[in-house]
Amino acid sequence: MAGLLLAAGAGRRFGGPKALVELDGEPLVRRALRTLVEAGCGPVRVAVGAAAEDVTKLLSDPSLAIYAEGWEGGMGASLKAGLAALADQFPEGAESGPVAVLVHLVDLPWVPAAALARVVAKASPTAVVRAAYDGVPGHPVLFGRRWWGEVAASAQGDRGARDWLRGRGDVVLVECGDLGSGHDVDRPADLGRTPKTAG
Known part of the structure; x- marks a missing residue:
């Protein structure tokens, strides 16, 4: 199960790249990467830009980073770059390689590894799976290799x-x-939010 972390944004509303922001003494990019690994994802790639x-430098292994050309235009460039890198490494039809990729966002610090693992449990080459919170679709999102x-x-x-997800009847929530x-963490004040967590 591959993992793809989108961490290229400039964080304009936040005042700087959210990947670099610390919560409880840990940069958000490192926190999200750790969460993917703890959920059983590997290989993991991190789309960077800003x-x-x-x-x-904050990554445990610098080779995990993929520079997303055109990142300034939004997360679409990061998603495209990350999927292209994984597809190059694991061509479709290859005998080995991940059956799916779990796409996670760097600014979701209160999504625990257990939530990612619950989504990963539904993985297959044709799966489209999305986490939901109180019935509202969110991230991470899993895309089968197909x-x-x-x-x-x-x-x-x-x-x-x-746009690709909209209207599909095969998305499993x-x-x-x-x-x-x-x-998500959109502005500095959001870091002080007390998120709802399992009791």
């Missing part, structure tokens, strides 16, 4: 895979609201 050098090319081709702007919160 402050790419600084973000890459769909990587289509998703990459449709990814644009700040919409990522939103996995409720994760009992495990954590899908609220």
Whole structure:
């Protein structure tokens, strides 16, 4: 099960790249990467853009970073770059390689590894699975290997895979609201939020 962390944004509303922001003494990019690994994802790739050098330095292995050309236009470029890198490494039809990729966002610090693992449990080459929080679809999103090319081709702007996902009847929602919160960190004040977590 591959993992793809989108961490290229400039964080304009936040005041700087959110990947570099610390919560409980840990940079968000390192926290999200750790969560993917703890959920059983591997290999993991991190799409970087804004402050790419600084973000890459925070990774346990700099080779995990993939520079997303055109990252300024939104997460679509990050998704496209990450999927392309994974597809190059694991060509479709190859005997080995991940059956799916779990796409996670760097600014979701209250999504725990248990939530990611719950989504991963539904993985297959044709699966399309999305975490939900109190019934509201969110991240992470899992794409079976069959769909990587289509998703990459449709990814644009700040919409990522939103247009590709819209209206599909095969998207499986996995409720994760009992495990954590899908609220993102948009502004510095959000870091002080007390998220709902499992009791």
